Amino acid sequence: MSDGENGHPKRRSQAWFGGHDRDGFLHRSWMKNSGLPDDAFDGRPVIGICNTFSEFTPCNAHFRGLVEHIKRGILDAGGTPLEFPVFSCGETLLRPTAMLFRNLAAMDTEEAIRANPMDGVVLMCGCDKTTPSLMMGAASCDLPTLVVSGGPMLNGRFKGRQLGSGTDVWKFSEDVRAGKMSIDDFLAAESGMHRSAGHCMTMGTASTMASMAESLGMALPGNAAFPAVDAHRNRLGRMSGRRIVEMVEEDLKPSKILTRKAFENAIRTNGAIGGSTNAVIHLLALARRVGVDMHLSDWDKLGHDVPCLVDLMPSGRFLMEDFCYAGGLPALMKQIEDLLHTDALTVNGHTVGENLADVECFDHEVIRKRDNPVNERGGIAVLKGNLAPDGAVLKPSAATAELMNHRGRAVVFESIEDFKARVDDPDLDIDETCVMVLKGAGPKGYPGMAEVGNMPLPTKILEKGVRDMVRVSDARMSGTAFGTVVLHVSPESAAGGPLALVENGDMIELDVDNRRLHLDVDDAELEARRKRWTAPPPAMDSGYQKLYFDHVQQADLGADLDFLGGCRGAAIPRENH
Incomplete structure (x- = not known):
């Protein structure tokens, strides 16, 4: 980037804020109505924070607090944080299904990034579809990007035993139907299953996709497993805020991280964690956004024979809080280091191998050794x-x-x-x-x-x-x-x-x-x-559902819309008149 005013590099955001003409005046003046000082727009990196907070998305409802830590980190590093909302793809309440809206959320994210004056972006992800949709949208813009997940809930508890999100619901509902559990116990369990902020604490799709973001190199080490209410989660948010400013300085974009090697690492990691089948469809769609030649058959060739080493529900016994304190995803990836491309680059500027160099596992019941797998074939x-x-x-x-x-x-x-x-x-x-x-x-x-x-x-x-x-x-x-x-x-x-x-x-x-x-x-x-x-016939003959019906691809291609493949870049739009 060429030098701009005050010794700062010329940044994308300066196309809005850098001029001493009418447009520069208007853009800066309007932003100052929130109390921003003059030097907020002097060429320092403007960092967008893509926040999927919604009270209709319980997994992400704590993001109002988490975003403040991300902002502090950006300010620590000399950046200007500006938060913006996108469609919040909540799994628990959206009908007919959240997956219908994943591509809509990806479109919202992509166009919000492209249309606004930001130099880099932090993606606040949590609930199942928010992680792939935000990564898909950001990948199609290719500005420096870093993922911060909201983190899992604390372990569920009921009558002296641990409860796992979803997994125990399926078991309990069938026990009620079979006459083995009373309806009173069934209703009482619902208050003990979800007892803190955060997403599902089983190895469901939310935990899987947080793990995929980390194994792809798009999130800082440790991102996947810290519980939402653990101070480490806020600390990670702050460190992510600092790091995204550095990534803008380094021009470290998703296209440099989301390589074929990164996707192969993610597929093998998914096998080792016993991850969700939903990861298949989401990673196929993401790969198509960045132009990586990846096919459904790759999941079998690369991941099917990887042993499942994480003893978590639904494949095992424990929950994400246990996984975190056993060492989290870095400790798991250390167990399969020989299966990974350790030279793959990650958002912290280090390779996978460098990140794993000093990693330890603190509980081999939760994260098994290779000679004692939960399942010899954990992949898809x-x-x-x-x-x-x-x-x-x-x-x-x-x-x-x-x-x-x-x-x-x-x-x-x-x-x-x-x-x-x-x-x-x-x-x-x-x-x-x-x-x-x-x-x-x-x-x-x-x-x-x-x-x-x-x-x-x-x-x-x-x-x-x-x-x-x-x-x-x-x-x-x-x-x-x-x-x-x-x-x-x-x-x-x-x-x-x-x-x-x-x-x-x-x-x-x-x-x-x-x-x-x-x-x-x-x-x-x-x-x-x-x-x-x-x-x-389509369920609706107009509106977004008709667009979706006419253009959605099949599952083996990632179920993205056929016109959304590829990276369109973050070109500066024409001046508004």
């Missing part, structure tokens, strides 16, 4: 076959070993509404050997690809003591969930994929070892069924 299994020509995924660490090679009769639900109406019907023709099939839950079909793939089992099956069956759908499932669940079947049923053609009584074969998902129906019969099939 990618399945293909005539039922999923473009792929489907399954999480072996959360599945039942005996069911991963299975042949069963299909019991088909045409939609989630059909499922809810019939699942507990005593006359439903189903037993534990069947394969439950759900249609209409993919990117176009739901719309938004909801987390409904881990279908609750029929009551009459639960009453037998059975707690898992093979389930197949074009949906996603919560990272807190468990079971032998085949997800992300591509192409989806609403796009005319073979899943749309499955009928009750068809035989389905699942063979995880050989990565096979097969519908035992001959091609002639499938073609006859296809001629009878009619594509469903």
Whole structure:
């Protein structure tokens, strides 16, 4: 960057604040109405803080406090912090599903960064979709960027035992339906499960994506695991504020960090933490934004055989607070250091190897050694076959070993509404050997690809003591969930994929070892069924949902909108007139 006034480098923000003309006067004068001094705009870095605070997003509701620590760090380093909001993609309340709005939030983030006078940006992430959406949007601008996660909640507690977000909800709800838990205990547990600020404290999607941000090199070491209410979280926010100012000085952009090596590190780390299947779809979309050639098959080739070493729910016993005090993600990455590209650059200016040099693990019950894994295969299994020509995924660490090679009769639900109406019907023709099939839950079909793939089992099956069956759908499932669940079947049923053609009584074969998902129906019969099939209309014929329906890609491509791929840069817009 060329020299500007007062000895400061010429910065992007100076296109707004640097002139001694009418526009410079107006831009500076308006900003001064909040009490900013003259030297706030003398060429020092202007840092945008992208805040996803919302009281409708409980995971991020503490961001009003956290942002103040980030601002202090920016001021410490001589920068000017300016906070701005974007669409807050809360998982817990948004309907029909938060995933419908991930791409909208990414668009909001991208255009807010590009349109405003900032030289670098801190992304305040927490709830599931806020992390990928903010990273996707920022990657398409390529200004210096640093992620600060909100952190997990404290461990849940109920009647002397630990509770895990989501994971225990699925267990308790099925125990109630099976008559093994009273409704009074079920309702009492809800007050003990979520007892502090922060996101899910299981290795669900929020914790997984915080781990992905750190393993990609987009967040400072330790970012993923410090609880939201631990002073370390505020300290990390302050240090991140200081560091983003330095990154602007160094011109350290996402394009220098989000390389093929970084994504390979993230895939292997996801296997070792027993991470959410949702990471697959989010990292595929992010890779497309930065032009990294990454495919669904890479998840199998690079990560499937990585051992799961973190003993956390839903794959294990502990929770994120335990993971943090065992050493957090750095201690986990140290255990698989030989599998990582240690020369990959991170936001602190050091390589992965340099960051791991002096790392220790303080509890090998929580973070296992390589010779004592939670599961020998912790990564994602990618399945293909005539039922999923473009792929489907399954999480072996959360599945039942005996069911991963299975042949069963299909019991088909045409939609989630059909499922809810019939699942507990005593006359439903189903037993534990069947394969439950759900249609209409993919990117176009739901719309938004909801987390409904881990279908609750029929009551009459639960009453037998059975707690898992093979389930197949074009949906996603919560990272807190468990079971032998085949997800992300591509192409989806609403796009005319073979899943749309499955009928009750068809035989389905699942063979995880050989990565096979097969519908035992001959091609002639499938073609006859296809001629009878009619594509469903979009849920809405105007507005954002119509835009989404017309342009969303399939799960194997990341379910981004087809026109959002690539980096458009952070070009300074034309002067406003």
